[in-house]
Amino acid sequence: MSRFSEDDLKLTEFLKRHQPVVPAANPDLEDQLMSAIASTPQPRLTVISTNRSTARVQSRILWAVPSAIAAGLVAVVVSHRPFAPVSQPSAAEVAELQNFIESTWDDSIAEQSVSEGDLFPVTENSTLN
């Protein structure tokens, strides 16, 4: 046993031995209490069973409310994208986009031809026999 535990034991024993004496109750206290209880509505055991079933239903309802709120929030977030109205480009924007794609496409083809020609110049001698 550690010294700390021994110290605790000594302290606890001292406190128990010299603990303040709790003053005795009024001799009439018990009867007064029972009189007060007699005038207080008695608890009913049957109420418990009813309360338990009611408590279960209430508990389910209490759980259903936050669950429904959470599910609703998730549904709103998830459905936000698919159901969001798709913005249609105007005719001018479509034309501009088409021009851009065509010009980009032409430029890339042209660049590719030039670069390939630089690397592999086509000559008559270069053909494989």
Add this chain to the structure above:
Amino acid sequence: MQGLIVSTAFHESVPESDDSHLVQQSLQGDTQSFRLLYRRHEKRVRTILYQLCDVSVLDDLVQDVFLRAWRGLPKFRQTAKFSTWLYRIAWNVASDYRQAAARGRTQLQELTKQAPMRQESPDVMHLHYQDLVQRGLNQLSADHRTVLVLHDLEELPQKDIAEILGIPVGTVKSRLFHARAAVRKFLDHEGVQL
């Protein structure tokens, strides 16, 4: 009347675990069963209240605890220990009283009212030590004093204390450690060699 006395003696001799039987009887309106519950637990409830409240209102508070218990019995979960549930009510009653008292009284008046009780004992040293223990407990905070009284004087398990006070077991250990240290320091300062 004799029947009641015999019945009371029988019920008071049964183990504490049989509280549940008395609780069941009380729930069916049997006030005599509740009387037996009162007799079993009154002393401990009284001790808890005594350490936390004024002596002058002790009887009233004890009565308040058992009245609350009587009214609250239908809400009592049968799986729990009746004693733990009852001591929690005592703790709540004490806390309510302390809050009300703190609002309506000065600290000086409170100290005057909580002057140590004189015991009819010829042992002067014992009286002196009793006074020291009382003062040592009084200088603790209510939280620390409660844990020390419940654990070291009333010998309740730490788990039960945690349940009564609604705090983790670790907090009970911590409060107990600090409370013991403070009381030990106080006694040491007063010249008591343990």
